[in-house]
Amino acid sequence: MKRFFLALTALFCMLLLVTACGKEKTKYHAVSFDSNGAEEYQSRAVADNELLVEPRVPTRAGYSFLGWYNGEDKWDFDTDRVTDSITLSAKWARIKFIVKFDSDGGSSVEEQSVSSGDFATEPTVPTKENKKFVGWFDGENKWDFATKRVIDFVTLKARWEDYPTYTVSFDSNGGTSVATQYRVEGSMADAPQNPTKTNSKFLGWYHGDVKWDFTANVITSDVILVAKWEDIPTFTVTFDSNGASPVAPQYVAVGEMAKEPAKPDRAQLGELLGWFNGDTRWDFSTPITEDITLVAKWKNIYKVTFRDGNVSHSISVEEGETVPKQADPAAKENLRFTGWYLGDTEWNFNSDIPTSDITLDAKWEQISVTYTVTFDSNGGENVAPQYVAGGGLATDPGVPPRENYRFDGWFLDGKLWDFNTTKVTKSITLVAKWIQTVTVTFVTDSGTAPKNFVFDINSIIPKPIDPTKEGYVFRGWCLSDGTPWDFTAPLTQNATLTAKWLKAYTVTFDSDGGSGVSPIILGEGELIPEPDEPYKSSRFRFKHWYISGTDTAWDFETMTVTSDIVLKAKWQPWLPPVSP
Template sequence: MQRDQFAWILNTSNGAEENSGVWTRGTDGYPTFANEDSLAIRKVVFDDDGTTSNRYTNYKGLVTFPENPEPAEGYVFSGWYNSDDIKVKPTTVFTADQTVNAVYVDASDVFWTINFYNAAPADTVLESKSYQHGSIVAYGGVAPTLAPTAKYTYTFKGWNVEPTNAVEDFDYHAVYDSTIRSYTVTFNNADGSKIESATFEYGKMPSCSKTPTRVATAEWTYSHKGWKPALDYVTEAATYTAIYDSSKVKYKVTFMNGTTVIDEQMVPYGNPAVAPINVTREGYKFVGWNTSFATVTEALTVKALFEELIIRTVNVVDVDGDKIVNTTIEDGEKFTLPEAPKKEGYTFDAYYDGDKKLGVAGDEISVTADITITAKYIENPKSSSSQQEIATSSSSSRNDKSSSSSSRINSSSSAKTEAIVATVVPKFSVMVNGRSLQISAARIGAAYALFDMQGKVLLQGRVRTANFEIPVMRAGSYLLKIESTTQRVSVR
């Protein structure tokens, strides 16, 4: 049988014996052996002045109480009491078979404790008062309040049970209506000025209804990027400041050739514009621009500047007037002197404009007028020595007499023969001092050249002072020519 009573019958042989405490009712409903977790089934008799109700415990030792009996007028049911006059309750654990009796008391002698508690914390007593049985319960303390949280404010609504007549000890608990809180959120611009303020409920994501803007400068433009700190769900009053991305202002630079636009550029502030190339105008020379665009800070119109184009003729000839180069060039431009043609028996000296030396091949000159340039040369020295030896022989013979300016030597003559050497005296003098030739008495402006003995030009130039030095690199014999005079020198 799946009833607590059946386990009790097994324990007492259906009431014929004292309860053995062996059997209980298992969780599956069938009798099983009792233990410390499953207590033996007991019988509890509720006796109300002879009216009884038999109840049986469950495996936890608890019993289901009958409804409280109706007391006689002027009395109050006090409760069920065991043989030791101890009041039992639905929470009492019964460990033996027993009878409990209903007890009544005079209503005028019964007082009940009525407690009023706040909602939080739950053990906060707002008022505790003793009421005579049957009297009306009424709260007489201060108005209940509940501290707000970040999310809610609270308004007292009443009690969890509407107070009525006192018929037992009773606890009332305050009940509140909650209202979600709102907070002020302020949005400021980057300069600290307020864009707007608005209220938002707790937990909502705030937003600014106006698009933040920042005034551009000559150098920068700004676009709204977000907020600092980043927007977050509302939990309190907050202030946010707008932040911006910045970018350089670009200015239009227009390049003009007369009335013609030759280029347009959008240039970031502070950067240079790039000048167009090959700016031309027929009959004129481009000389630059009317204004600087190296650092652009505003819109610019840049105009090309020109001057009248002047063409110069450059005619390069040799000493005989034969053409070497004939060309035209813009006034003021550079002209590179060409290679001079070779001329047999001569060494190229330099290019001249009249008597003015311009330079040698590869040098550049500025041309500011029509010009004829002449290549000049220096005659190479002869391969024989410039020292001229004049030998004159004279012999005396008793029978012969000189008949001409040339003297012949009689081989059969026993007379003594004499040789006379005559040297052409140069117009300048030269002395050897170590590895240096010291020249004196040379004509200023005269052309000079130093040759080795094979006729190769080692050094050439014009005499600038009457006395000067020419360094030589190594020992040996050299030929020094100044104007038409050549002198042989030896350096040791």
């Protein structure tokens, strides 16, 4: 800190010396830098109201640089100007590192975000089947969460060692299979769900001649447990589904009851009347005392479908019954319903009886009639009416002429009429729909004839490609009164748009040894857009642009172009500040 004040005092003395010796007195300010723990920076002398050249970015282990600050405000080296002696302080943020945990097949452990130099938090010990957790390792080194600080991104990997494991196998001895278990030494096997075996009673699991106790016996080696069974005398109950899907037989112990099976599937929908032993319906609460065969007895139910074109509905009719008469289908214009038919034969609802699933179709007769189709041209030329047979198609009469309108079609009740598909079922009047149009004429005044374009009224007209004219610049399309046309506004009436031209002049920039500035072409009477200041060297400062061959400075806010012109850069010698 003492060195800092000595350097600052020397800097002020030099500033006083430079100020006293120069012809023009320039005010300078001292700018010092506090890097807050990074490398030291030399102070600078900066002319009043000048920009400060940004120093190199400092570095600090474990920290991220946020910028130079004047008090609470971040210094903007592109816009902030030095108006007083200041100290800029470096602002830092501690870097956070991600600590990841690779469980190596064990239960997952969430990663941690840890500030540089802090300790990671030791996570809950993960688990892995038949494995013992040893610890977290960084390479070959075990990580000590109490002493090891995080200074970089790191992935810690779990290390495991094996427990001794034994196999517990289950021999079901002809019963349903049971899954093998794997247990570590000193633990107990889980009692599995009891297996099943036809006509047998399960007595338990045995190791040799001793019944295994799953609540007391511990595993000390591989072991095979064998199921023990006791035979049960049974009778066979066979089911004859009588044409339906097969039903599995049942094996029932003496004195027990058979279970009524689910209704078997049958190709034709039918009602199951029951399972019969001879002529007697079987009561499933009756004990079984011998082998027996039960036969399914059915009553057929037939499906009768009534179809009228794409519309249909169905009913069910029991075997041997007549079909209930249905209501006539909905009336159709110019058609008369004559009955329900099976093929070409009318169905008699009083005597006909179905013997299978059937479909009855509605039959109709045509009633001859002619309708008038009238055309309302709605302002266009008259169109003759047409006379169309009921159910027939009218003929498209074409477009009736009408000036300043575009034809949009023939409509009935607001809906466009399709002459190719829509049938005439009554007398109708079709009304012509029109959309008013307007004409836009583009006059380029460049040797090309005016062009006319027709648009729908209130539409937005597309902006054409800008025209060109030798020696002129194009400045838009205007109405006859000079009003510029807005191509985003709707078109409400006929319009003539004329190209606006300004005589073209070239503005050339002579940087007088400085960096180049591109010439531009403008129209007569237009302001010149002020270009970016050129750069010559650190010994010169750009002052302004002036008209070449004169001493007149160019005012970009008021002076306009009236001819080709060359603007030349005016430079002022500049004495840079002297470093201490």
